[in-house]
Amino acid sequence: xxxxxxxEDQVNVAxxxxxxxxxxxxxxxxxxxxxxxxxxxxxxxxxxxxxTGDNLVKGxxxxxxxxxxxxxxxxxxxxxxxxxxxxxxxxxxxxPNTGGFKTIFGAGTRLFVKA
Amino acid sequence: xxxVTQTPKHLVMGMTNKKSLKCxxxxxxxxxxxxxxxxxxxxxxxxxxSYEKLSINESVPSRFSPECPNSSLLNLHLHALQPxxxxxxxxxxxxxGGLDTGELFFGEGSRLTVL
Numbered sequence: 001x002x003x004x005x006x007x008e009d010q011v012n013v014a015x016x017x018x019x020x021x022x023x024x025x026x027x028x029x030x031x032x033x034x035x036x037x038x039x040x041x042x043x044x045x046x047x048x049x050x051x052t053g054d055n056l057v058k059g060x061x062x063x064x065x066x067x068x069x070x071x072x073x074x075x076x077x078x079x080x081x082x083x084x085x086x087x088x089x090x091x092x093x094x095x096p097n098t099g100g101f102k103t104i105f106g107a108g109t110r111l112f113v114k115a
Numbered sequence: 116x117x118x119v120t121q122t123p124k125h126l127v128m129g130m131t132n133k134k135s136l137k138c139x140x141x142x143x144x145x146x147x148x149x150x151x152x153x154x155x156x157x158x159x160x161x162x163x164x165s166y167e168k169l170s171i172n173e174s175v176p177s178r179f180s181p182e183c184p185n186s187s188l189l190n191l192h193l194h195a196l197q198p199x200x201x202x203x204x205x206x207x208x209x210x211x212g213g214l215d216t217g218e219l220f221f222g223e224g225s226r227l228t229v230l
Contacts, residue, residue: 032216043119043205043221044158051216090157100215101146101171105157 002027002095006106013081014114021076021109023091032094033074034103035065037087044090050074061085081113121206121222129230130196136225138189138206146170146215147189149181150205152224158205164189196229203227 003026013019025031032051036044048059050067058064065076074091089109095102119140128134138147146165150158163171164183172181178200180192189206203226207219 034218041226043223044219045221046218049218094216098171101163101165102160103219108155108157
């Protein structure tokens with residue numbers, strides 16, 4: 001079965017420091033991996049995706065993620081955190097076995113950036 | 116126009132009421148989704164429509180009834196709901212109706228409270 005794991009419920013980082021939000025996946029076949037962000041009482045916003053190609057993917061708001069096939073990981077990173085980055089982050093995978101209709105979300109990681 | 120619009124933003128209903136949630140997109144997307152999200156949890160897939168046909172029903176209780184009148188509109192009809200159905204209901208769309216590797220575009224959600 002396809003699954004996504006986000007091992008940290010919360011990540012705390014000081015403003016200006018680099019941040020990492022971890023994600024590992026278990027998918028049969030080629031994974032289609034995504035990161036979404038959710039601010040309080042809002043819908044999810046797409047940040048970036050990995051479909052194929054370069055393992056380092058750059059996305060919105062200065063975020064990037066590295067696809068590591070051997071470690072089955074897709075960690076989200078940003079070189080310098082902002083207070084406004086504080087939000088709930090979801091890693092997700094599109095399940096190719098459902099024709100891509102199903103997107104499986106991780107449990108979410110709350111990022112708290114302290115000024 | 117890259118928006119998914121959901122109405123109403125907030126809805127309070129009794130257990131005997133009948134109400135509907137509406138979702139609209141004008142991006143020409145051919146797949147539309149309903150998700151349910153409880154507080155601090157990931158979104159859970161409820162229904163998927165592809166080319167206006169119901170493609171996935173995740174064993175959702177019949178008190179939730181989806182409808183896709185055309186490629187731009189998605190409704191969720193609610194009847195005889197339970198208090199545990201209180202949640203944020205998210206609509207999403209994606210460009211293709213199958214074998215889609217693209218990201219989901221989410222609306223802001225409809226916050227439902229069942230009394």
